[in-house]
Each structure stands twice: as structure tokens, then as C-alpha cells.
């Protein structure tokens with residue numbers, strides 16, 4: 560085993576790990592002393608590689624500002640100017656418009672693969688040490704540092720950041736839902752509109768497509784069995800099922816695109832920091848995709864950690880404990896609120912109990928009528944809480 564020493568090792572080079580690397584590279588006296596460990600996938604799982612990831616991501620205004628400041632905003636994106644939230648078969652809906660908040664757009668949709676490609680290019684230029692190899696693992700930590708192994712290479716690091724997307728074991732909830740992802744065309748398209756429709760099986764979202772202005776990206780959450788059935792339907796039958804579930808607001812929907820299925824669960828760590836190890840992004844909390852909050856929250860983790868470690872990096876012989884404690888304290892409220900909201904929404908709307916569903920419908924109606932209530936919720940979803 561060869562050994563190398565780093566001030567910080569970032570385990571996992573997804574969007575959150577890469578954004579942290581870019582932010583740290585800007586403030587580090589010597590960016591090469593920061594290692595970004597990228598796990599290479601076996602050739603048999605090439606479809607699961609980030610460059611081929613079919614996810615579309617709704618990025619809020621705050622995330623866009625952050626990514627643009629790093630020159631990491633992908634080439635192609637679609638703006639969301641109105642969000643329509645409704646419930647299938649029940650009264651009530653809520654409409655949020657960009658004009659309500661005096662912003663040019665409420666958010667934007669990007670492809671995971673496009674964002675990843677842009678971040679990959681930026682990280683290659685930023686001066687951090689990029690190490691590719693088998694999945695990295697933490698061997699042990701002591702008072703002075705952490706030992707990490709990547710294949711036959713051993714690293715000695717002062718601080719380790721886990722950004723491997725693997726969630727945590729402290730809090731787990733299986734929603735009994737899988738998401739079917741695809742693209743659909745509408746007979747009456749409405750560019751700039753995002754739709755979130757709650758059904759008893761799970762939420763169905765139609766978002767502006769990042770590459771094709773006249774198309775919509777579909778994220779359809781349902782029971783695992785129903786998701787498997789939907790994925791296996793022929794295009795005509797799937798299009799009919801989608802139109803029936805979504806309703807007629809966009810006219811007839813038709814889909815000819817491949818479908819991909821993602822299992823959905825909540826998994827989170829109670830503590831974001833343990834000794835010299837911090838977790839961010841999906842490694843700290845993997846959320847239900849309802850309301851598109853996971854990556855937005857992860858980017859806020861990365862930005863706050865970069866701020867805390869940036870103050871410690873010029874004197875790395877000192878203990879990083881105060882910086883890490885400051886980070887963990889600052890992130891507590893945002894994590895709690897965002898994880899709580901995204902955990903509650905799919906469960907409340909899917910109880911199958913008519914009185915509860917009516918109450919949800921009324922809540923949506925109330926939200927639409929009561930601007931004072933709606934504004935804080937929408938503002939949180941737009942920007943999140945920053946401490």
C-alpha cells in the first residue's frame with residue numbers, strides 16, 4: 560500500500576462532492592492538498608455512470624446562483640416560471656408564479672448528466688487532486704486524522720467529507736414507492752410550467768424539459784408493482800395511463816421515450832459530523848424527490864462546509880473540530896425542515912383516507928388563498944434556509 564497525505568479528502572465525486580471541491584479550491588492555500596476520490600464503476604454498470612444518469616433536477620434560484628458563481632451552470636436548462644400543485648380526484652389546487660416573488664424564474668430544470676459534465680470540466684481545471692479508483696472506504700480515525708483506502712492506495716487525511724450519496728442508517732423510511740422517469744409531449748404544451756399532482760399512489764410531476772422546449776420531463780411515483788407495470792407498457796398504453804393520471808390540463812400526453820425506474824426511500828444521519836468526518840448531500844440525507852429538494856439541500860451543505868473549512872485551511876495543524884461543529888450547527892434547521900417537508904408530503908397525500916385527502920385538498924386551496932402562508936413555504940422551496 561502506498562500512502563499519501565491530504566488536508567481534506569472528499570469521498571464521492573457526484574454533483575455535491577464536486578461543488579465542494581470547486582469551492583474549497585478557491586480558498587485553499589494549496590488546492591492540491593485536497594483530494595477528490597471518484598469511484599469508477601465496473602464496465603458492466605456503464606448505464607449507471609453519472610454521464611448516462613437519466614434524472615432531471617429542478618434547481619431552485621439559490622442553487623442556480625451558486626452554480627453560476629462557480630461557472631458550473633450546464634449549457635442546457637429550462638426555466639420554471641409557474642408551479643401548479645393539485646390532487647387527483649379532490650378539490651383544491653395551489654398556483655405559485657414567479658411574479659409573486661419578483662424573480663425572473665422560480666427555478667430551472669437541468670439534466671443530471673449535463674450538470675455532471677459541466678462540473679467534471681470545471682473540477683479538472685481547479686487544481687484539486689482527482690483520484691479515480693475502486694470505491695473508497697474509511698479505515699479508521701484517531702485524534703490526528705483519518706485513514707482512507709482506495710484500492711491499494713492508502714490516504715492519511717486531516718478531514719474526510721463523505722459525499723458518496725449513500726445516505727445514513729439512523730433514520731430510514733421505505734415509502735413503498737418507485738419513480739418512473741421519462742419524457743412526454745403534450746397536445747397543449749405550456750412552456751415554463753411545472754406541475755406536481757398528488758395521487759393516492761404517489762406524486763406525479765411534469766417539468767419543463769431541459770433540452771426540448773416543447774416536451775415535459777415526467778417523474779411518476781407509484782407503488783413498486785405499478786411502477787414496474789408502467790415501465791413495461793407499450794408507448795400507446797403508457798401514454799393513455801399518463802393522460803388519465805395527469806388529467807386534461809395539457810391535452811393528450813404522448814410518450815415515445817425510454818423509461819427508467821428509481822426506488823425511493825428516506826435515509827438520513829442524525830449527526831452530520833463525527834470526529835473528523837463530515838457527511839454532505841445524499842450521504843447525509845437521501846430524500847423523496849417530491850418538490851425536488853435533494854440536490855438543492857446538498858448544495859447548501861457543500862456551500863456551508865466550504866465556508867467553515869475555508870477558515871480552517873490556512874492553519875491545518877489546528878484542530879478542525881470548531882469549524883466542523885460550526886458547520887453542523889448551522890445546517891441543523893435547514894436539514895430538519897427540508898427532510899420533514901419532503902417526508903410528510905408523499906405520505907399525507909397517499910393515505911387513501913377520504914377525509915385526510917379532502918383536508919389536503921383544502922390545505923392546497925388554503926395555501927392558494929392565503930398568501931402569508933404560501934410565501935414562507937415557497938420561499939423555503941426556492942432558496943432553502945441559509946445560516
Ligand SMILES: Cc1cc2nc3c(=O)[nH]c(=O)nc-3n(C[C@H](O)[C@H](O)[C@H](O)COP(=O)(O)OP(=O)(O)OC[C@H]3O[C@@H](n4cnc5c(N)ncnc54)[C@H](O)[C@@H]3O)c2cc1C
Pocket residue numbers: 570571572573574575576596597598609614615616617618693694695696722723724725738740778821839840841842848850851852853854855856857
Ligand atoms: C427520481 C429522482 C428525482 C430527483 N429530482 C430532484 C430534483 O428535482 N431536485 C433536486 O434538488 N434533487 C432531486 N433528486 C435528488 C438528487 O438526485 C440527489 O440529491 C443528488 O444527486 C445528490 O447528489 P450527491 O452528489 O450527494 O450524490 P450522488 O448524485 O449519488 O453522487 C455520489 C457519487 O459518489 C460515488 N460513490 C459512491 N460510493 C463511493 C465510494 N465509496 N467512493 C467513491 N465514490 C463513491 C457515486 O458513484 C456517485 O457518482 C432526485 C432524485 C431522484 C432519485
